[in-house]
Amino acid sequence: MSRLLLFNKPFGVLSQFTDHGSPTMRATLSDFIGVKGVYPAGRLDRDSEGLLLLTDDGRLQARIADPRFKLPKTYLVQVEGDPQEPELERLRQGVRLKDGMTLPAEVACIDAPDLWPRDPPIRQRKSIPDSWVKITIREGRNRQVRRMTAAVGLPTLRLVRWSIGDWTVEGIAPGQFEEIFV
Incomplete structure (x- = not known):
C-alpha cells in the first residue's frame, strides 16, 4: 500500500x-x-x-x-470582474497562451464558496466587482489557471485547488x- x-x-x-x-x-x-x-x-x-x-x-x-495521465484538477477561482458567457466559452474552448493553446477546460460561475479566511485577505475594490468560477483542467502548465483567466480579461485574485481526481x-x-x- x-x-x-x-x-x-x-x-x-x-x-x-x-x-x-x-x-x-x-x-x-x-x-x-x-x-x-x-x-x-x-x-x-x-x-x-x-x-x-x-x-x-x-x-x-x-x-x-x-x-499524460490527464488527471482532472479542479480550482475555485476568485476573479476580478463579472464573467460573461463569451469569456467563459473561451476558457471552455481553450485559450492561446505564450506557450501554446491550452486544452479545453470545464468552467462554471459559482456562488462564493464557504472557504477559510485567507491571510492576508484579498483586496476588495468598491468600483470593480469580483466573482467566483470553478475551473477543471487536465494539464498542468506553470501558473496555468492564472494565465488563462488573465487572457480572457478576468485576473485571478484568489486560487484554491479543490480537488485532484x-x-x-x-x-x-x-x-x-x-x-x-x-
Missing part, C-alpha cells in the same frame, strides 16, 4: 520541504508535515492555496503529476493534512 497525504497548503507556503532560493526564510512543507519519506506529487504556487498531494510511492507520484481538500483545515493509504 502507498501512503498518500492530502495537505491543505496555505497561502504563502512553498510546495517543497526546503527553501534554497531566498535570503529570507519562507514557509515550506517542513513547517507543516513531519512525515518522513513523502514527496509532493506536483506543485502548487506559493500564492495559491488548497490541495497538495504527497506520497511515498514514486509510481503514484508520477501518475498524479504527469500531464477523486481526492479533495474538503474538510481539511489550512496547514493540516489527512493521511490515507491507496
Whole structure:
C-alpha cells in the first residue's frame, strides 16, 4: 500500500520541504508535515492555496503529476470582474497562451464558496466587482489557471485547488493534512 497525504497548503507556503532560493526564510512543507519519506506529487504556487498531494510511492507520484495521465484538477477561482458567457466559452474552448493553446477546460460561475479566511485577505475594490468560477483542467502548465483567466480579461485574485481526481481538500483545515493509504 502507498501512503498518500492530502495537505491543505496555505497561502504563502512553498510546495517543497526546503527553501534554497531566498535570503529570507519562507514557509515550506517542513513547517507543516513531519512525515518522513513523502514527496509532493506536483506543485502548487506559493500564492495559491488548497490541495497538495504527497506520497511515498514514486509510481503514484508520477501518475498524479504527469500531464499524460490527464488527471482532472479542479480550482475555485476568485476573479476580478463579472464573467460573461463569451469569456467563459473561451476558457471552455481553450485559450492561446505564450506557450501554446491550452486544452479545453470545464468552467462554471459559482456562488462564493464557504472557504477559510485567507491571510492576508484579498483586496476588495468598491468600483470593480469580483466573482467566483470553478475551473477543471487536465494539464498542468506553470501558473496555468492564472494565465488563462488573465487572457480572457478576468485576473485571478484568489486560487484554491479543490480537488485532484477523486481526492479533495474538503474538510481539511489550512496547514493540516489527512493521511490515507491507496
